[in-house]
Amino acid sequence: MDRYYAYILLILGVFWLLLSGHYTPLLLSLGGGSVAVVVWFMWRIDRIDGEPFVIHVTLRVIGYSFWLFKEVVKANIDVASRIWDPNMPLAPVWVRLDTTVSTPLEKTTYANSITLTPGTLTTDVEDDHFMVHSLSEEGIEDLRRGEMERRVRKLGI
């Protein structure tokens, strides 16, 4: 747990240094003070909020981001073509999507990935299913094939 706060301290410190760009003693001490205050606030909030979640940025996570970006580009082309089509070929569906992801972090990642992809939108997250709104039946079919879910589970988070 102490390592967790050490990480946060380090990340916030680097974040501050990059944003500031001024390295005089006065500004450095102000920055150090504000980082310390923020970490103290986080420690206080974590006592009430329960376990904090930590995402380790591993090679797998980066690989998943690239795969997700490719999917997002494909979905964007589809939605853009629907927007410019004079007939507007929309067939929106709002259905239950059964899921097998179990940990809260996996659920969050999966639900946010679905929402990030244009054409599909998670409206509700339950224990064993999501409610998903999609612009077309094909979007839902793609999700039901479960490639995204498999990749999220393989992240091991």
Add this chain to the structure above:
Amino acid sequence: MAASLEILSWFCFLVGGGLCITGGVGVLRFPDFFTRVHAASVTETLATPLLLIGLMLQLDNWLDLVKALYVLLFVLITGPTAAHALAKGALHHGSKPVLSGDPKLQTGDSESNNREDESSNS
């Protein structure tokens, strides 16, 4: 090298700008709230990164580059959360999505047209 970066940056700006307008048109044309969220996510997930990457290729100060990357990551991470909050709020108060086969889809933006008539009468 510099010339190819310039061309790549041009390409990003052009495609990004086009997609940006596409999303705006979609937000205006689509028939109900839930379909509009999809149109809005076109501008947020592809147009924004493309425009910001086009900008990053033009920057020569590495601090600015990192800041542009922060902006990009921040927009990408918060986008779905905001969309989810909006959709949940809309459902919570009883807006139901227009589904496939509903006559409203054929007549286009009937709901807001009615609303417009109302307001011009009053």
Add this chain to the structure above:
Amino acid sequence: MYTAAVIAILVTMVLSLIRAFMGPTIYDRMLAANVFGTKTVLLIAIGGHALSWTSFLDVALLYAMLNFVGTIAIMRFFEYVDPEEVPSEDLDEASDAGGKS
């Protein structure tokens, strides 16, 4: 080149403003305001670079954060307050100039 990008962003902002005025529901307006906010971030970033401002990206980053927090705050508010129950004059004043009767 910057001009083309800025014009595209401005056109999108106008389109989303039209949606924000048309409504019809409060959620459509919030969605349009959210799109408008994201476009403002881009406008500051690209316009700032084109006009060679200093620290324009800090302003853009701050605006991105405000845009997100604003959307979440308003959605939290309407989670507990039904928009239909707020007297319509209040809503008219608070959120729109041209829509709800």
